[in-house]
Amino acid sequence: MLQDKGLSESEEAFRAPGPALGEASAANAPEPALAAPGLSGAALGSPPGPGADVAAAAAEQTIENIKVGLHEKELWKKFHEAGTEMIITKAGRRMFPSYKVKVTGMNPKTKYILLIDIVPADDHRYKFCDNKWMVAGKAEPAMPGRLYVHPDSPATGAHWMRQLVSFQKLKLTNNHLDPFGHIILNSMHKYQPRLHIVKADENNAFGSKNTAFCTHLFPETSFISVTSYQNHKITQLKIENNPFAKGFRGSDDSDLRVARLQSKEYPVISKSIMRQRLISPQLSATPDVGPLLGTHQALQHYQHENGAHSQLPEPQDLPLSTFPTQRDSGLFYHCLKRRADGTRHLDLPCKRSYLEAPSSVGEDHYFRSPPPYDQQMLSPSYCSEVTPREACMYSGSGPEIAGVSGVDDLPPPPLSCNMWTSVSPYTSYSVQTMETVPYQPFPTHFTATTMMPRLPTLSAQSSQPPGNAHFSVYNQLSQSQVRERGPSASFPRERSLPPGCERKPPSPHLNAANEFLYSQTFSLSRESSLQYHSGMGTVENWTDG
DNA sequence: TCCTCTCCCACTTTTGAACTGG
DNA sequence: ACCAGTTCAAAAGTGGGAGAGG
Numbered sequence: 280m281l282q283d284k285g286l287s288e289s290e291e292a293f294r295a296p297g298p299a300l301g302e303a304s305a306a307n308a309p310e311p312a313l314a315a316p317g318l319s320g321a322a323l324g325s326p327p328g329p330g331a332d333v334a335a336a337a338a339e340q341t342i343e344n345i346k347v348g349l350h351e352k353e354l355w356k357k358f359h360e361a362g363t364e365m366i367i368t369k370a371g372r373r374m375f376p377s378y379k380v381k382v383t384g385m386n387p388k389t390k391y392i393l394l395i396d397i398v399p400a401d402d403h404r405y406k407f408c409d410n411k412w413m414v415a416g417k418a419e420p421a422m423p424g425r426l427y428v429h430p431d432s433p434a435t436g437a438h439w440m441r442q443l444v445s446f447q448k449l450k451l452t453n454n455h456l457d458p459f460g461h462i463i464l465n466s467m468h469k470y471q472p473r474l475h476i477v478k479a480d481e482n483n484a485f486g487s488k489n490t491a492f493c494t495h496l497f498p499e500t501s502f503i504s505v506t507s508y509q510n511h512k513i514t515q516l517k518i519e520n521n522p523f524a525k526g527f528r529g530s531d532d533s534d535l536r537v538a539r540l541q542s543k544e545y546p547v548i549s550k551s552i553m554r555q556r557l558i559s560p561q562l563s564a565t566p567d568v569g570p571l572l573g574t575h576q577a578l579q580h581y582q583h584e585n586g587a588h589s590q591l592p593e594p595q596d597l598p599l600s601t602f603p604t605q606r607d608s609g610l611f612y613h614c615l616k617r618r619a620d621g622t623r624h625l626d627l628p629c630k631r632s633y634l635e636a637p638s639s640v641g642e643d644h645y646f647r648s649p650p651p652y653d654q655q656m657l658s659p660s661y662c663s664e665v666t667p668r669e670a671c672m673y674s675g676s677g678p679e680i681a682g683v684s685g686v687d688d689l690p691p692p693p694l695s696c697n698m699w700t701s702v703s704p705y706t707s708y709s710v711q712t713m714e715t716v717p718y719q720p721f722p723t724h725f726t727a728t729t730m731m732p733r734l735p736t737l738s739a740q741s742s743q744p745p746g747n748a749h750f751s752v753y754n755q756l757s758q759s760q761v762r763e764r765g766p767s768a769s770f771p772r773e774r775s776l777p778p779g780c781e782r783k784p785p786s787p788h789l790n791a792a793n794e795f796l797y798s799q800t801f802s803l804s805r806e807s808s809l810q811y812h813s814g815m816g817t818v819e820n821w822t823d824g
Numbered sequence: 825t826c827c828t829c830t831c832c833c834a835c836t837t838t839t840g841a842a843c844t845g846g
Numbered sequence: 847a848c849c850a851g852t853t854c855a856a857a858a859g860t861g862g863g864a865g866a867g868g
Contacts, residue, residue, distance in 0.1 A: 366860090366861085368829095368830085369829090369830070369831095372859085372860090373858095373859070373860090375859095375860090406827085453829085466828075466829080467828085505828095506828065506829050506830080507828080507829080507861085507862080508861075508862090514861070514862090517860080517861075518860085518861070521859085521860065521861090522836070522837060522838095522859095522860090523835090523836060523837060523838090523858085523859045523860040523861090524835090524836080524859085524860045524861060525835080525836050525837080525860085526834070526835035526836050526837095526860070526861080527835080527836095527860070527861055527862075
């Protein structure tokens with residue numbers, strides 16, 4: 280909670296100097312949020328203050344009115360133009376630039392949970408060749424999806440709007456068994472972070488008919504995960520902009536600094552530099568890559584809320600100067616909303632109901648090839664040694680969570696740690712019943728694992744105003760629809776844990792968040808299962824089996 | 825041989841406890 | 847006793863190189 284340590288993460292961010300916010304995010308209507316003109320950083324910087332005005336405004340503020348502006352958008356754009364890379368390590372590495380947003384339009388008195396997930400942007404594996412990112416094959420199965428819940432969550436709209444909301448402590452890892460709740464990614468794959476805002480206050484608890492969430496997506500925050508930087512331009516951008524990397528800021532030539540560090544009298548040319556200089560001598564002559572090629576070439580179909588549908592070339596066909604890009608930042612605004620009658624109005628790239636037959640999974644305009652998620656593994660429960668603000672993960676396989684496998688009454692199979700990647704492939708959708716629960720404190724850094732939905736590949740379609748480089752999804756859940764998903768328990772069945780692991784009783788908010796995640800995930804991909812991540816524990820006895 | 829990944833290094837920033845003075 | 851400001855050591859975060867492994 281925000282009160283637990285003098286400064287919240289968002290406060291830290293707020294104090295940090297930095298360029299003004301970029302542009303406003305998608306707005307409140309099922310329109311592609313063309314409203315950016317006039318909605319400047321200054322406007323965003325003036326959230327409603329306390330008082331009567333706030334109260335008056337609150338009455339009309341809905342989840343759809345929430346606007347999100349990406350902080351340091353220009354910096355993000357710089358990286359994006361060069362082809363953002365994010366280091367992933369076994370221990371977890373922060374993102375840089377860090378994900379910070381300015382939120383407006385919230386009801387100041389309503390509590391919200393802000394969380395981030397990072398989903399594959401496509402189903403390709405990449406390699407850095409000839410100074411550009413190229414498709415190198417089919418993506419590996421997505422890692423267990425996790426959510427990073429902002430540690431201030433839940434907090435009132437006033438809190439979120441008072442300052443920047445920073446997710447700078449979010450860490451990325453390539454450790455499939457990561458016990459710390461970091462977001463697990465595959466190296467050399469392209470990802471897209473998404474911000475979710477979930478309404479969660481006493482009167483609108485998760486699972487109530489009023490439960491709502493929205494999703495905001497900034498195409499310029501997409502990146503390729505790497506274990507070491509491939510593009511020297513990215514390295515330089517990181518060194519220049521990340522204060523922690525100051526040590527690598529040489530007088531002019533960081534390589535000279537490396538040479539000094541190594542007590543060598545000659546500059547050491549790194550492998551990456553050498554590679555690039557050998558392969559792409561033009562790079563040194565053109566330090567500024569400039570606008571990417573293929574800006575208007577999207578990778579796949581996409582569909583935005585007005586129903587426009589575009590056919591776009593395959594990524595393999597693209598000369599990727601960096602990586603397939605959406606850098607024109609056209610607004611990708613998808614809308615998901617429940618109608619009053621409970622039917623789901625879904626304006627998403629994957630529009631089919633989750634109740635449809637599995638054969639519909641591979642909707643062609645969404646998955647170019649048979650979706651790899653069929654083979655994806657579900658993460659078993661595990662506990663971890665965590666800080667008070669970190670979490671332990673609970674999970675179950677899809678069918679178990681869903682209660683649709685017909686084994687509801689069977690005792691859960693013993694779970695060993697090495698089941699992390701050895702549980703049965705996901706075959707059906709997770710369905711949960713969630714009762715309306717009173718609001719309770721929501722565990723921070725709760726993470727949930729889903730079958731990672733691949734985003735509909737974002738395009739740089741210029742049909743969207745560049746000032747609205749933002750993708751939003753709104754959802755309004757109804758209780759009846761929650762129920763229609765199935766009768767299973769509202770929390771994954773208890774499974775055996777590694778010795779030494781403790782488990783806290785599931786919070787109703789985990790159910791709620793899970794529900795959120797479920798619906799959210801389903802809104803983008805029909806292949807979904809869940810993994811809870813909450814509570815405290817230890818990994819001392821964790822074994823690889 | 826090439827590519828990817830892990831470990832370790834030196835460096836900087838951040839954090840928080842300890843201390844000091846009003 | 848309390849609070850605010852300062853100091854300083856430890857922790858955390860960085861990119862690069864070496865080397866292992868596939």
